[in-house]
Amino acid sequence: MDSKLTFITFTTLVRKEITRYLRIWQQTFFPPIITTSLYFVIFGNLIGQRIGKMDGFDYIEFIVPGLILMAIITNSYANVASSFFGAKFQNFIEEIMVSPTSHRTILLGYVTGGVTRGLLVGVLVTIVALFFTRLSVHNIAVLFSVALLTSILFALGGLLNGLYAKSFDDVSIIPTFVLTPLTYLGGIFYSIELLPEFWQKASLINPILYMINAFRYGFLGISDISLGLSFGIIVLFIIILGSWANYLLKNGYGIRT
Amino acid sequence: MADLALKIRDLNKTYNNGFEALKGIDLDVEHGDFFALLGPNGAGKSTTIRIICSLTNKSSGLVEIYGTDIDKDFSLGKSHLGVVPQEFNFSVFETPLQIVTNQAGFYGIDKTQANEQAEFVLNKLSLWDKRNDQSRGLSGGMKRRLMIARALIHQPRLLILDEPTAGVDIEIRRSMWEFLEQINDDGTTIILTTHYLEEAENLCRNIAIIDQGEIIENTSMKKLLSKLSTETFVLDLAHPITKLPEFNKLEAKLRDESTIEITMQRDDHMNQMFTELSKHGIQVSSLRNKTNRLEELFLNLVTNNNGQ
Numbered sequence: 001m002d003s004k005l006t007f008i009t010f011t012t013l014v015r016k017e018i019t020r021y022l023r024i025w026q027q028t029f030f031p032p033i034i035t036t037s038l039y040f041v042i043f044g045n046l047i048g049q050r051i052g053k054m055d056g057f058d059y060i061e062f063i064v065p066g067l068i069l070m071a072i073i074t075n076s077y078a079n080v081a082s083s084f085f086g087a088k089f090q091n092f093i094e095e096i097m098v099s100p101t102s103h104r105t106i107l108l109g110y111v112t113g114g115v116t117r118g119l120l121v122g123v124l125v126t127i128v129a130l131f132f133t134r135l136s137v138h139n140i141a142v143l144f145s146v147a148l149l150t151s152i153l154f155a156l157g158g159l160l161n162g163l164y165a166k167s168f169d170d171v172s173i174i175p176t177f178v179l180t181p182l183t184y185l186g187g188i189f190y191s192i193e194l195l196p197e198f199w200q201k202a203s204l205i206n207p208i209l210y211m212i213n214a215f216r217y218g219f220l221g222i223s224d225i226s227l228g229l230s231f232g233i234i235v236l237f238i239i240i241l242g243s244w245a246n247y248l249l250k251n252g253y254g255i256r257t
Numbered sequence: 258m259a260d261l262a263l264k265i266r267d268l269n270k271t272y273n274n275g276f277e278a279l280k281g282i283d284l285d286v287e288h289g290d291f292f293a294l295l296g297p298n299g300a301g302k303s304t305t306i307r308i309i310c311s312l313t314n315k316s317s318g319l320v321e322i323y324g325t326d327i328d329k330d331f332s333l334g335k336s337h338l339g340v341v342p343q344e345f346n347f348s349v350f351e352t353p354l355q356i357v358t359n360q361a362g363f364y365g366i367d368k369t370q371a372n373e374q375a376e377f378v379l380n381k382l383s384l385w386d387k388r389n390d391q392s393r394g395l396s397g398g399m400k401r402r403l404m405i406a407r408a409l410i411h412q413p414r415l416l417i418l419d420e421p422t423a424g425v426d427i428e429i430r431r432s433m434w435e436f437l438e439q440i441n442d443d444g445t446t447i448i449l450t451t452h453y454l455e456e457a458e459n460l461c462r463n464i465a466i467i468d469q470g471e472i473i474e475n476t477s478m479k480k481l482l483s484k485l486s487t488e489t490f491v492l493d494l495a496h497p498i499t500k501l502p503e504f505n506k507l508e509a510k511l512r513d514e515s516t517i518e519i520t521m522q523r524d525d526h527m528n529q530m531f532t533e534l535s536k537h538g539i540q541v542s543s544l545r546n547k548t549n550r551l552e553e554l555f556l557n558l559v560t561n562n563n564g565q
Contacts, residue, residue, distance in 0.1 A: 005332075005365030012362025016355075023350065091346035095356075095407070098310040098340045099363035100332035257272070257313045 009101045010109050017113025021079060028079070028117060029124060032071045036125045039067050040132040043189065055191050055222050060133045065216040066188030069150060071125045073183060073208070076118030076151040077158040077175060080110050084162030085171050093255055103249035107159065107242075114155030115148070122147055135219065142227065143218030149234045150211045154179075156241040163245065163254040182208045192224045207233055260288040261324070262337075262415045262446035263309070268318035270304050270470075278304040280470040281318070286463070288323075288414070291441045292448045293461035293478070297559055301470045302450045303343065306419050310340050323414060336364060339413030341404045343420045349393035353384050353403050356392060357410045364411035371410070378406040381436065398429040405433070409440070416440070417448045422456060434460060458482070458551040466555065468562045482551065489520045489547035490530075495540035502537040518547060 021028045044060030054062040087093040096106055129135060137143060157174075165171045186208030192200050203209050204225075214230035217223040223230070248254065263286040270279040279301050286292045296302045307313035309320055311327065320327050325334040347356045354375055361371035379385040382402040387395060392403060401421060408416060418437070422430045430453075437460065441447050451457055457464065457478075464481055466474040474481065497514035507530060508520045517539075519530060534541060 008365045008367055009363050012359055015362075016359050019355070020348075020350075087348075090348065091342075091344060092348050094310075094312055094342065094346045095360055096363055097312055098335065098338070099360070100335045100365065101363050102332070252311075252314055256311070257307070 005100075006102070006105055009099070009105050010112075013096065013101070013105065013109025014112045014116070017079070017083060017110065018116055020083060021113075021117050028075070029121065032075060032121045033124055033128055036067050036071055037128055039063070040129060044132055055220075057220055057222075058133065061135075061220065062191075062216075063189055064129045064133060064135065065219045066186070066212045068122050068125050068129065069147070069212055069215045070183050070188060072118040072122040072147055072151050073154045073179065073211075074175065075121040076114040077154040077161070077179060079117040080114035080155045080158030081161040081165070081171050081175075082158075083113065084110055084159055085165045085168070088162065088165075088255060089168075097255065104246065107245055107249055110159050110162075111152060111155040114158055115151040118151035118155065119147060122151075137219060138221035139218050141218075142214065146211060146214045146218055146230070146234070149231070149238065150215070153211075153234060153238050153241065156238065156245055159245045160241060160248070163248050165254075182206050185209075186212045187224065188212055207237055210234065262286050262288045262290065262322070263448065264319070264321040264324075265305070265309075266319040268305065268308065268320065269316045270301075270308060270313065271316050278470055279308075279315075279318075282467065282470070282472050284465055284472060284475065286415075286446060286448055288446055289441070289444060290446055290463055291438075291461045292446070293457035293464040294448055294450045294467065295454070295457060295464065295555060296450075296467035300467045302467055303419060305467070306340070306417055306448075306450065309417065310338065311335070336411070337414045339408035339411065339416045341401075341408045341416070341418040341421050343423065345400050345404070347392060347403070347407065349391065351392060352389050353379060353392055353395070353406070354388040356403065357407050360407045361410045366411060374410055374412070375406075378409050381409075382406045398425050401425055401429075402433070405436075413445065415446045415448070419450050420452065421449070422451065422453060430456070454551040454555055466558055468559050471562075473562045474558055478551075487520050487522055489518055491545050491547050492517050492519060492534075492541045493543045495542040498539065502539075504533055504537075507533050 040060065043063060048059035048063070051059045053059070084093070087096075126135070161171060161174050185203065186206050187203070192203045192209065195203065210225050210230040210233040213223040213225045214227055214234070217227055263284065265282060265284040267281045267283065268279050269277075269281055271277045282301070282305065284305075294302050294305065304313060308315045309322070309327075311331070320334075322334040323337045325337070327334040351359070357375045357378060358368070358371040361374060362368070366374065375388075376385065379388055382405060384399060384402055384406060387399065392400065395403065405418075405421065408418075421437075422433055425433065434456065437447060437449075449457065449461060461478055463477050464474070465472050491512070494515050494517065498511070498517075499514060501509055501511045501517065506525075510518045512518055521527075521530060531541070
């Protein structure tokens with residue numbers, strides 16, 4: 001298939017995905033706005049005032065980047081996992097599979113769909129945050145590139161989940177038992193310097209720590225981890241998950257009998 | 258030989274649980290044909306179709322669509338192909354217009370052209386008025402027609418229909434037959450699987466019967482039907498009779514006082530039957546086949562293949 005046709009198939013898939021999540025905006029945009037608003041109210045304003053400063057910033061300013069990134073992570077992942085599994089479950093993934101659309105276009109289309117939702121939710125949560133605190137931007141390029149790369153990474157994770165899932169339970173297990181704990185332990189609410197040495201070192205095996213710290217650097221200019229290492233880890237995981245998903249789609253794992 | 262729309266050679270499929278669904282089948286479908294692929298449930302029809310559409314991985318063998326090996330040029334091979342599956346497989350939350358235009362997009366057709374073609378196919382299948390309704394609200398017949406419209410949106414040269422009229426009322430079924438005949442006349446090659454053998458007999462020119470993963474018959478519909486050794490007719494009588502007369506050559510049975518059944522050998526002529534009936538003063542008001550001819554042959558072939 002030539003590049004023009006590939007571009008049309010790609011944009012069709014992305015448009016289909018965007019139409020899908022906009023159609024169910026009550027499920028896709030309301031929950032993250034409400035949840036993060038509650039975080040801002042409870043942890044930021046009520047508890048945060050008693051905690052005081054964290055790394056020289058008000059506590060609410062410290063947690064805002066992590067909460068925005070958490071919304072991006074969760075939505076990028078959930079969009080692809082549920083959409084892909086839904087298409088598998090109701091067999092309309094076959095619409096794409098009987099067509100000349102290549103497995104790479106399927107991968108890129110679903111991931112792009114997840115990324116657009118993740119970033120859109122990220123923007124909405126950022127707007128909500130502005131009602132609770134002022135936001136300064138230290139480095140817009142770092143901010144945007146970390147948001148984009150993290151969103152790509154978790155959209156790939158969602159695609160893998162969708163490919164392996166055999167029931168709706170399988171779609172919710174990973175976010176509940178892996179993603180949420182790793183996100184909470186990834187330094188959204190604290191600097192790892194506050195932890196005992198052992199737990200500081202243990203935290204370093206959590207990839208989400210690198211993303212949150214890099215993203216916080218973009219806003220506040222502070223990070224527990226070197227920026228280069230953070231980008232390296234994100235890109236490394238994108239390559240691993242991307243190759244893995246590509247391999248599964250090429251061989252029809254979970255979608256062909 | 259005319260251009261081949263579909264060429265299958267030594268196609269095998271063994272599922273992970275060890276079930277051998279296809280045992281080296283060969284199949285040729287010529288361009289422009291209206292071809293029936295029949296077989297009992299679980300015979301391998303749907304597996305064959307799913308392999309052609311790359312919904313199932315084959316274990317070995319060759320599949321060519323209009324001369325293109327789908328292993329070598331996946332995109333070109335599939336650009337010739339349209340598929341109407343057995344089960345509904347579209348998002349019920351999308352509208353018919355979204356479903357068909359998205360499908361056009363998956364074949365690389367730009368939005369403007371996709372909208373034009375969508376209007377054409379949806380009008381053809383009487384769905385244009387429903388184009389902006391959620392498809393979950395469509396009736397069963399409309400959903401079937403929507404899947405046909407979707408399969409035709411990129412004007413495929415080869416259209417595969419896997420039981421397209423299952424569960425569809427007779428009026429819609431007949432209008433679908435007319436439509437399929439029309440697109441076949443316009444040059445689209447059609448492969449049809451169906452459990453309605455009357456449908457296959459009326460529409461298809463060539464036929465393959467698959468059973469237990471093997472092609473057990475592959476011939477023209479005419480040749481196959483000529484293999485029937487006997488044929489039974491049901492005759493409605495103009496005047497009731499209480500007892501069958503002694504016929505000279507006819508094998509007859511009285512069903513009720515107004516209906517008799519007559520079984521004829523393949524070489525017998527209908528005139529012989531009517532001469533004999535007239536001789537005994539029996540007047541016939543109407544006549545029909547007792548069973549569909551293809552159905553009878555189909556059952557014979559499948560039963561023989563099962564060694565019964």
